Amino acid sequence: MSTLEQEFETVSIDINMGPQHPSTHGVFRMVLSVDGELVVDVEPVIGYMHRGGEKLSENLDYRQGIGIQDRTDYLGNFNCEHCYVMAAEKLAGIVPPERAEYIRVICAELNRVASHMMFMGAFGTDVGVFGTSFTYAFRDREDIQRFFEELTGERIMYNYFRVGGVAWEVQNGFEQKCRALIKRLRRGIADINGLLTENEVFVARCKDVGAISAEKAIEYGLTGPMLRAAGVNYDIRRDEPYSIYDRFQFDVPIGHNGDCYDRYLVRLEEMRQSLRIVEQALEQMQPGPIMPEKMPRMLRIPPSECYMRTENPRGEYGIYLVSKGGNKPYRIKMRSPSFSNLMALREMTIGEYVADAVIILGSTDIVLCEVDR
Amino acid sequence: MTTEGSEGATEVAPAAPSPEDPVAKLFSDLFPSLVRDAGKNAAGETTFSVPREEVGFLLRQAREKPELSFDFLRCLTGIDQEARGIEIVYSLLSYKNRHAVHIKTLLPPEDPSVASITPIWCGADWHERETAEMFGVTFTGHPNPKHLLLDDDMEIHPLLKAHPLAPIELKQGYQTF
Numbered sequence: 001m002s003t004l005e006q007e008f009e010t011v012s013i014d015i016n017m018g019p020q021h022p023s024t025h026g027v028f029r030m031v032l033s034v035d036g037e038l039v040v041d042v043e044p045v046i047g048y049m050h051r052g053g054e055k056l057s058e059n060l061d062y063r064q065g066i067g068i069q070d071r072t073d074y075l076g077n078f079n080c081e082h083c084y085v086m087a088a089e090k091l092a093g094i095v096p097p098e099r100a101e102y103i104r105v106i107c108a109e110l111n112r113v114a115s116h117m118m119f120m121g122a123f124g125t126d127v128g129v130f131g132t133s134f135t136y137a138f139r140d141r142e143d144i145q146r147f148f149e150e151l152t153g154e155r156i157m158y159n160y161f162r163v164g165g166v167a168w169e170v171q172n173g174f175e176q177k178c179r180a181l182i183k184r185l186r187r188g189i190a191d192i193n194g195l196l197t198e199n200e201v202f203v204a205r206c207k208d209v210g211a212i213s214a215e216k217a218i219e220y221g222l223t224g225p226m227l228r229a230a231g232v233n234y235d236i237r238r239d240e241p242y243s244i245y246d247r248f249q250f251d252v253p254i255g256h257n258g259d260c261y262d263r264y265l266v267r268l269e270e271m272r273q274s275l276r277i278v279e280q281a282l283e284q285m286q287p288g289p290i291m292p293e294k295m296p297r298m299l300r301i302p303p304s305e306c307y308m309r310t311e312n313p314r315g316e317y318g319i320y321l322v323s324k325g326g327n328k329p330y331r332i333k334m335r336s337p338s339f340s341n342l343m344a345l346r347e348m349t350i351g352e353y354v355a356d357a358v359i360i361l362g363s364t365d366i367v368l369c370e371v372d373r
Numbered sequence: 374m375t376t377e378g379s380e381g382a383t384e385v386a387p388a389a390p391s392p393e394d395p396v397a398k399l400f401s402d403l404f405p406s407l408v409r410d411a412g413k414n415a416a417g418e419t420t421f422s423v424p425r426e427e428v429g430f431l432l433r434q435a436r437e438k439p440e441l442s443f444d445f446l447r448c449l450t451g452i453d454q455e456a457r458g459i460e461i462v463y464s465l466l467s468y469k470n471r472h473a474v475h476i477k478t479l480l481p482p483e484d485p486s487v488a489s490i491t492p493i494w495c496g497a498d499w500h501e502r503e504t505a506e507m508f509g510v511t512f513t514g515h516p517n518p519k520h521l522l523l524d525d526d527m528e529i530h531p532l533l534k535a536h537p538l539a540p541i542e543l544k545q546g547y548q549t550f
Contacts, residue, residue: 047522054507055531059538091415218444218468221496234468306416307448307464307475320450320462331532333450335464343499372522 012040015354019048023126023358026368030345030361034354042349042357044342049372054332061327062088062163062299070157072334073370075118078104078111079312081161086242087308087321088163088329091301094292100165101244102285106178107151107160108310109274109281110144113185115313116267117141119365120192123264126362127205133195140188147181163299165291175282182275189271197268206261210348210360213258220347221340224315225266226364230258236311247284248277260363267365300327314338314365334373338366394419396472399440407431420475428463428478429488435465435476436493443467443474446490449500451508453534458482459508463490486511507532 018029027048033041053072057065069080082104089096096104117137124133145155150171152160160167171177196202212222217230227234235252237245253269255262301323309318315337322331341364348360396419397411411421423431435443443465452460463476480487489512490497501512502521509530512518520527530536 047520047524050522052531055538219495221446221494223447232468239471304415306414307418308416309447316447318448318464320448320464322452331450331452333448335448335450339499340496343496 010035017357018045024361024368025122025366028361028366028368028371030357032349032354032357037353037355039349039352039354039357042346044345046342046368046371049368051373053373054334057332058329062301062329065329065332066161066163067157067159070159071369072336072373073312073314073317073338073367074156075115075367076111076313076317077156077158078107078161079310080317081158082108082243083308083310083312083317083319085161085163086310087306087319088299088301090306090308091304091321091323092163092299094164094295096165097289097292098244099285099288100290102281103166103170103290104161105243105245105248106278106281106285107148107158109277110147110178110181112274112313113271114141114144114148116271117144117188117192119267119313120196120264123359123362123365124196124202126358128201129196129199133192136188136191136195140185143181143184143188147177150177162291164295165289169290175285178278178282182278185271185275189268189275193268196264203261205356205359206264206363207259208257209260209356210352210363211257211259212344212348216347217258217344220344222315222344223337223340224312225263225270226315226341226344228253229255229262229266231256236309236316240309242308242310245277248280250274250277260359263363263365298327300325301329309335312337314367314370315341336370336373338364338368338370342366342371396474397421400435400474403434403438403441404431414475418473418475420477422477422479425461425478425480425487428461428476429490429493431476432463432465432490433493435474440470441467442469444469446494446496446500447473449490449497449504451504451510451532453508453532454479455534456482459485459510461487461504461510480510485509486513488513489515491515506530509533 012033012035015032015034017032018024019027029045031043032039053068057068066081066084069084070077072080117140121134121137148158149155152158212230214230214232217227231254233252233254238252250273253266255266303324305322307318307320309316317337318335320333321329324330349357401408401411407423407427409422414420435441445466445468447466448464450462454460458479458481460477460479466473478487489501499521501515504510505512505518506520506523507530
């Protein structure tokens with residue numbers, strides 16, 4: 001030991017990051033304890049966006065509750081709506097018509113692409129590609145949002161799915177427009193791939209940063225791209241198929257190291273696979289009704305309960321729905337993927353450089369509205 | 374689904390526990406005295422109740438026994454059953470064996486506490502903290518029993534049925550007209 005180290009006792013310093021910080025992707029605070037450049041401890045502080053969505057849902061009927069789902073994950077709205085309406089349908093014993101299922105899957109998969117586009121833009125900015133990744137990703141995300149706006153009348157809070165089906169028939173030329181959109185998105189994904197995947201700055205800052213092992217990932221309850229990047233081959237769409245996902249051919253991308261770079265690659269490939277699913281859905285979709293014939297004006301659900309889950313862009317979104325009769329849920333628990341993914345932040349960040357803390361947080365792709373609900 | 378003979382609540386979901394249900398059979402063979410009211414919920418998944426004193430033991434076995442090996446705690450939630458107390462539901466999935474189960478336990482209203490399962494799954498940490506503040510439940514042995522989503526000085530338990538919607542908003546300082 002050198003005399004320098006003997007003479008000077010080092011003390012770790014606490015750095016407060018957030019709640020208002022451009023890199024925290026929302027209202028999130030983390031207290032970093034640093035020893036020089038190394039992070040020795042992290043304390044994530046959440047709850048700034050808590051709006052009591054579960055309590056509010058208990059006081060709204062099943063149709064109104066769909067609006068709360070939009071506000072849970074504002075980047076994967078259709079996926080959240082999908083989970084909620086499927087849970088209510090499961091309890092009420094309603095089977096939605098085929099066409100409604102296809103429309104839902106198309107919406108949910110395009111929503112996944114839009115969400116991952118947001119990740120690509122924001123993550124590129126975190127890493128140091130600055131505005132360029134945002135420009136490319138948002139050009140395509142905007143394209144999807146314009147498509148959704150034409151379909152639902154809303155840019156973000158779609159509120160389009162209903163218990164039993166969807167709210168209204170799709171617009172004229174939906175299929176042609178969707179196919180043209182897929183074509184443009186494929187080009188967009190290729191652009192992002194060209195911009196980031198082999199970008200030297202990007203690779204240097206992401207490879208072997210924030211790695212987590214498969215065992216730890218499972219123990220923390222990581223799901224979605226985070227889990228698959230760690231090497232666990234599990235996708236709810238394939239392994240516990242819901243809706244009509246068993247009718248589509250798609251691959252589930254898997255990472256090996258569980259680091260930030262693998263998470264990026266998994267998401268990039270997931271976008272391509274989602275477009276594949278949309279194409280197959282367009283192929284198989286037939287004209288028909290979009291709501292079951294006999295739907296009550298006010299839905300009342302007999303006493304029962306179930307846990308419904310969907311594969312959201314961020315991972316497993318689950319709804320534990322309990323009904324005791326009547327037109328409102330007795331209890332609704334939203335198990336949000338970001339919540340569990342963020343819990344592992346401590347595990348991933350300790351021992352890394354303080355400059356990488358932002359990248360690790362970015363690679364978890366959190367939505368704070370969904371963490372806090 | 375279990376309702377444990379409560380007044381008012383009627384059972385509609387598939388009730389009779391079929392002897393073919395493999396997950397329920399696994400548990401009732403291993404722990405015949407602990408598994409109660411085995412059945413299925415509306416989604417066709419196995420549900421059963423255990424006494425709250427045995428939750429820690431049973432969940433550890435559920436994770437470690439190779440034929441069970443529930444390695445993923447997918448959800449932990451509380452349900453306010455009013456006079457009967459608070460029901461805690463542990464939803465588990467096994468990546469290895471690809472089966473799922475929901476294990477319930479009822480905490481009496483006079484002493485709503487249960488052993489923390491953070492030593493078994495570290496991912497239970499925030500789920501337990503959230504359930505604790507929302508329902509006023511104590512998870513004994515939790516390493517960091519602070520508020521998670523609510524303010525530190527908030528003494529309310531918003532998800533209890535006894536807690537009305539308006540006072541939350543008043544407490545937060547919203548104007549009512």
